[in-house]
Amino acid sequence: MGDSQYSFSLTTFSPSGKLVQIEHALTAVGSGQTSLGIKAANGVVIATEKKLPSILVDETSVQKIQSLTPNIGVVYSGMGPDFRVLVRKSRKQAEQYHRLYKESIPVTQLVRETAAVMQEFTQSGGVRPFGVSLLVAGYDDNGPQLYQVDPSGSYFSWKASAMGKNVSNAKTFLEKRYTEDMELDDAVHTAILTLKEG
Amino acid sequence: MSIFEYNGSALIAMVGKNCFAIASDRRLGVQLQTIATDFQRIYKIHDKVFLGLSGLGTDAQTLYQRLVFRHKLYQLREERDMKPETFASLVSALLYEKRFGPYFCQPVIAGLGDEDKPFICTMDSIGAKELAKDFVVAGTASESLYGACEAMFRPDMEPEELFEIVSQALLSSVDRDCLSGWGGHVYVVTPTEVRERILKGRMD
Numbered sequence: 001m002g003d004s005q006y007s008f009s010l011t012t013f014s015p016s017g018k019l020v021q022i023e024h025a026l027t028a029v030g031s032g033q034t035s036l037g038i039k040a041a042n043g044v045v046i047a048t049e050k051k052l053p054s055i056l057v058d059e060t061s062v063q064k065i066q067s068l069t070p071n072i073g074v075v076y077s078g079m080g081p082d083f084r085v086l087v088r089k090s091r092k093q094a095e096q097y098h099r100l101y102k103e104s105i106p107v108t109q110l111v112r113e114t115a116a117v118m119q120e121f122t123q124s125g126g127v128r129p130f131g132v133s134l135l136v137a138g139y140d141d142n143g144p145q146l147y148q149v150d151p152s153g154s155y156f157s158w159k160a161s162a163m164g165k166n167v168s169n170a171k172t173f174l175e176k177r178y179t180e181d182m183e184l185d186d187a188v189h190t191a192i193l194t195l196k197e198g
Numbered sequence: 199m200s201i202f203e204y205n206g207s208a209l210i211a212m213v214g215k216n217c218f219a220i221a222s223d224r225r226l227g228v229q230l231q232t233i234a235t236d237f238q239r240i241y242k243i244h245d246k247v248f249l250g251l252s253g254l255g256t257d258a259q260t261l262y263q264r265l266v267f268r269h270k271l272y273q274l275r276e277e278r279d280m281k282p283e284t285f286a287s288l289v290s291a292l293l294y295e296k297r298f299g300p301y302f303c304q305p306v307i308a309g310l311g312d313e314d315k316p317f318i319c320t321m322d323s324i325g326a327k328e329l330a331k332d333f334v335v336a337g338t339a340s341e342s343l344y345g346a347c348e349a350m351f352r353p354d355m356e357p358e359e360l361f362e363i364v365s366q367a368l369l370s371s372v373d374r375d376c377l378s379g380w381g382g383h384v385y386v387v388t389p390t391e392v393r394e395r396i397l398k399g400r401m402d
Contacts, residue, residue, distance in 0.1 A: 102287040106276060 006126025021129055022122060025078075025151035028131040029163060032077040033064075034198050036162035036170055037135040037146045038178065040187035044137035044144045046075040047191040048164075049198075069094045071139050072107055077164030078132035078151075086130060090114045107138035111147040111155050119153025133163045166198035173197050201302045202323075204229060206377025207239060207252035207337035210347065210368050211308040211318045213330075214360035217388040218316040220248045220308040221368045223339070224396075225380040226255055235380040235401070243269050244279045245392065247309035248385060249289070252337035253323065254302035261301050265289060282309025282317040286327060293325035300324050304336040314389040339378045342371035361386045361395065369399040 011021040035048035048064050065075045066083075068090045076083040093113045097105040114134065122129045134149040148163065149155045160178045162170035177190045208223040226237035240250045241262050249265065251258035268288060272280055280288070286307045293301060300323045311317045320334040321327045328334070332351050335343035346367035355363060365384055372379040382397030 100288060100291050101284045103281075103284050109276060112275075 008125050009123055010126065010128060011122045019122060019152070022152045025129040025131050026133075029078040029133045029151065030165070030167065032079070032132075032164045034162060034164040034166050034170060034195060035064075035075045035077045035135055036160070036174070036191060036194055037075065037137055037148075037158065038160040038174065038182070038187040038191055039137075039144050039146045039158070040182045040184045041180070042144065043139060043184040043187070044146050045184065045187040045191045046073060046135050046137045046146075047188075047195060048075050048077075049195050068110060068136070069104055069138075071104065072110060072136060073138070074134050074136045076132045076134050079130075082130045082132045083134070086114060086117065086132065086134065089117055104140070106140045106142065107136065107145045107147065108142075110138070111136050111149060115149050115153045115155045117153075118149060118151060122152060135161065135163065162194065169197055170194050199229065202253050202304070203338050203377060205253070205255040206375070208339040208343060208368065208372045208375065208378035209239060209250040209252045209304075209306045209336040210333065210343055210364060210371075211248075211250065211306045211320075211335075212333040212347065212351065212360060212364050212367075213316045213318055213353075214386075215354040215356055216314060216316070217357045217360060217386060218308045218310070218318060219357075219360045219364040219384060219386045220250055220306065221364050221382055221384040221397075222250055222252075223337070223368065223372045223378040223380065224383055225378055227377060230376075232380065238383070240383060240385060241266075242385075242392075243285060243309075244273075246311075246314075246387070246389075247280060247282045247285050247307070248387065249285075250306035250308070250336070252304045252306070257301040257303045261292070261303055261305075264292060268292070282307060282311050282319075285309065286317075286319050286321070290321055290325035290327050293321065293323065297324055306334055306336050308387070310387065310389060337378060339371045339375035342374045343367065346371045357386050357388055357393070361393070365395075365397050369397060373400055 014020050037046040066087045067073045094105045121127050129151040136147045146158045147155050160174040173194050206227045211220040222239035226234040306320045308318045318334050319329045333347045350363050350367050368382045384395045386393045
């Protein structure tokens with residue numbers, strides 16, 4: 001996490017007030033595989049295409065969508081290895097919550113803590129921001145929820161969203177197709193159609 | 199003399215019909231000398247969760263302060279109150295953190311959970327939780343309290359009757375214990391109101 005020789009942050013402000021490293025991280029996200037999420041009336045769908053670089057790749061070894069708890073899942077756009085690190089940390093946080101309260105972690109709390117980790121890496125010494133944006137889908141006492149978490153650590157709640165390549169096409173398509181009272185099956189269907197658009 | 203008997207205490211929590219009662223004695227002593235006769239052992243965490251702490255007075259106060267701190271942060275972060283079951287798990291975790299240098303307290307937790315179902319539990323000083331459906335007791339008078347509760351308890355008592363039973367059990371038990379007494383402090387909690395009453399017993 002940055003040793004004593006690197007006790008200064010590598011992410012610093014430019015004169016225009018931007019954190020350039022985060023902008024670059026978002027570019028990395030924008031050139032990653034498309035992923036999307038749709039919140040239905042009775043659940044949430046997250047989807048991405050499993051595009052393998054060659055037919056020789058063992059597709060069972062590639063896991064682009066992972067679960068963080070039995071009722072929270074996550075998909076990403078951007079750098080796979082960074083995603084794996086975040087999944088590991090988030091799972092640990094969810095388990096720590098459970099160990100303390102013997103209750104499953106609410107979606108908002110897990111998203112908040114994951115976002116805090118991502119923000120840490122924009123300020124800590126000697127590290128770079130994560131090159132992924134996450135779409136966290138979960139179902140808890142507050143119903144179905146969908147959150148996007150960016151490399152900067154900001155998070156947004158969405159009814160439907162997309163990230164990665166072709167994001168503008170995908171979002172336009174979702175805007176047209178989305179309705180508040182969609183059933184889960186409709187949402188799955190719409191998700192697949194949106195991916196095909198790209 | 200055991201450290202748990204240094205200050206003297208008596209605590210009781212009992213389940214009724216859609217309600218619960220939690221009661222304590224009021225004496226704070228330093229071994230045989232009585233220092234205070236209005237010592238507070240039961241704390242409200244929020245409208246539907248009450249915590250009673252028996253044992254060493256200083257540890258009870260500090261533990262309470264730590265728990266209020268944790269609960270307030272929880273309320274701010276999660277924008278909701280803690281369920282009594284969750285609070286009990288938190289108390290248990292906090293106590294076990296000090297496994298090899300514990301708080302000399304025995305907590306009693308009582309609350310109304312989901313759908314206002316009464317919940318009571320107690321634990322030892324290092325966090326071993328014990329749930330009960332009828333009553334839990336703690337403190338220097340616990341042995342007498344067990345006997346009194348076992349004899350007087352009936353399931354599904356209405357709040358008024360519950361108050362009577364809890365008061366009788368408490369007062370008769372602390373009379374048999376020289377380290378607790380000097381009156382009683384009883385809370386009867388229903389989904390709509392909290393009734394707090396002070397009992398006058400044998401003032402010795």
